[in-house]
Amino acid sequence: MSNEKTYEMLWDCQYCGTKKLLGKTHRFCPNCGAAQDPKSRYYPSDEDKVAVEDHHFVGVDVTCSVCGTLNGADSKFCQNCGASLEEGVKAQTLAEQTRGLYESFESSGSRDVVKESFDAEMVRAGVKPKNAGAAASGLNMRVIAFVVVAIVLLGAAALFFLRTEERTVVVTGHGWEHTITVEEYVNFSESSWRDSRPSGYNVSMVPGTCVERQRGTRQVPDGQTCNVVRSDNGDGTFSEREVCHTNYRSEPVYDDWCQWSGERYTLDDTYTTSGLDLNTFWPQVSLNCANQQRIGCQREDRKSTYWITFKLDDGDQTYRCDFGINDWQAAEEGDRFTVQVRAMDESAADCGSLKPAS
Ligand SMILES: [Zn+2]
Numbered sequence: 001m002s003n004e005k006t007y008e009m010l011w012d013c014q015y016c017g018t019k020k021l022l023g024k025t026h027r028f029c030p031n032c033g034a035a036q037d038p039k040s041r042y043y044p045s046d047e048d049k050v051a052v053e054d055h056h057f058v059g060v061d062v063t064c065s066v067c068g069t070l071n072g073a074d075s076k077f078c079q080n081c082g083a084s085l086e087e088g089v090k091a092q093t094l095a096e097q098t099r100g101l102y103e104s105f106e107s108s109g110s111r112d113v114v115k116e117s118f119d120a121e122m123v124r125a126g127v128k129p130k131n132a133g134a135a136a137s138g139l140n141m142r143v144i145a146f147v148v149v150a151i152v153l154l155g156a157a158a159l160f161f162l163r164t165e166e167r168t169v170v171v172t173g174h175g176w177e178h179t180i181t182v183e184e185y186v187n188f189s190e191s192s193w194r195d196s197r198p199s200g201y202n203v204s205m206v207p208g209t210c211v212e213r214q215r216g217t218r219q220v221p222d223g224q225t226c227n228v229v230r231s232d233n234g235d236g237t238f239s240e241r242e243v244c245h246t247n248y249r250s251e252p253v254y255d256d257w258c259q260w261s262g263e264r265y266t267l268d269d270t271y272t273t274s275g276l277d278l279n280t281f282w283p284q285v286s287l288n289c290a291n292q293q294r295i296g297c298q299r300e301d302r303k304s305t306y307w308i309t310f311k312l313d314d315g316d317q318t319y320r321c322d323f324g325i326n327d328w329q330a331a332e333e334g335d336r337f338t339v340q341v342r343a344m345d346e347s348a349a350d351c352g353s354l355k356p357a358s
């Protein structure tokens with residue numbers, strides 16, 4: 001990133017109390033010689049920050065597990081005692097900080113490493129409650145575990161509830177329904193947006209009826225907000241960069257709201273006949289100038305449903321399945337079929353699986 005600059009983290013010597021030592025330059029306390037403890041690092045205030053020129057980041061520092069000396073990530077062996085750094089402890093990094101462009105950072109404060117490790121030990125021993133973050137992540141794990149268990153249980157339940165088995169059923173009766181829907185061809189007038197013409201015949205926009213109305217909003221760019229973010233590199237330095245994001249504001253979008261006129265069929269009435277036998281008939285309906293596409297004339301649409309009721313051969317449960325008229329007429333009371341029935345409680349049958357019993 002072109003606007004990124006690198007500065008020294010600060011640390012305070014835990015042994016002699018020297019303050020504001022430099023994270024990258026002072027690997028050892030210049031006063032007493034103690035090795036830097038990366039846990040003691042903190043962000044400086046903007047007044048105290050010291051730039052690092054030509055910084056090359058090689059990785060997070062490692063503390064030797066044998067002698068406690070801080071080493072750069074490019075070392076394989078401790079510069080002090082020569083032990084392998086494979087078992088070394090990687091430096092922890094501080095959380096990112098953000099400030100407004102024209103504000104300045106405060107120091108994140110020197111750290112009491114002894115107190116922090118004591119507190120951590122107390123938490124581990126259960127003497128002190130964990131902080132909110134740790135509690136939340138524990139809760140998250142519990143929620144995830146709960147969801148996984150719930151999904152598995154639901155899957156098992158679905159398998160259990162949806163399992164079917166073949167059963168024999170007996171025809172107990174017939175039923176039918178005939179419906180005639182009558183529509184009339186009429187003039188209509190309707191309002192809608194200019195680009196959404198209503199459906200119908202001979203539909204046209206009524207001249208001079210369009211008015212501008214707000215149809216919605218759109219987001220338009222409206223400047224940008226910039227912040228300065230600093231992040232701990234873990235090698236005794238931190239990087240500062242400017243992060244900008246575009247702001248948006250809502251702007252109304254207008255369109256033409258117009259009136260239309262035209263002709264179309266609209267529902268006039270519905271007539272139904274039904275019965276529980278094989279004697280079907282249609283409602284008596286007379287249409288005005290039937291099937292002519294003129295104002296005031298009517299057309300009809302006929303729909304029929306035929307069903308058969310069944311009873312389990314070895315039980316009381318009943319079912320109803322729709323049939324085509326030929327199979328419906330051919331089936332007689334007492335005829336036997338096989339069908340897939342919900343195994344759990346026999347409460348539903350899969351009509352698609354019906355077959356005459358052999
Ligand atoms: Zn010191």
Ligand SMILES: [Zn+2]
Nearest residue numbers: 064067078081
């Ligand atoms: Zn060492």
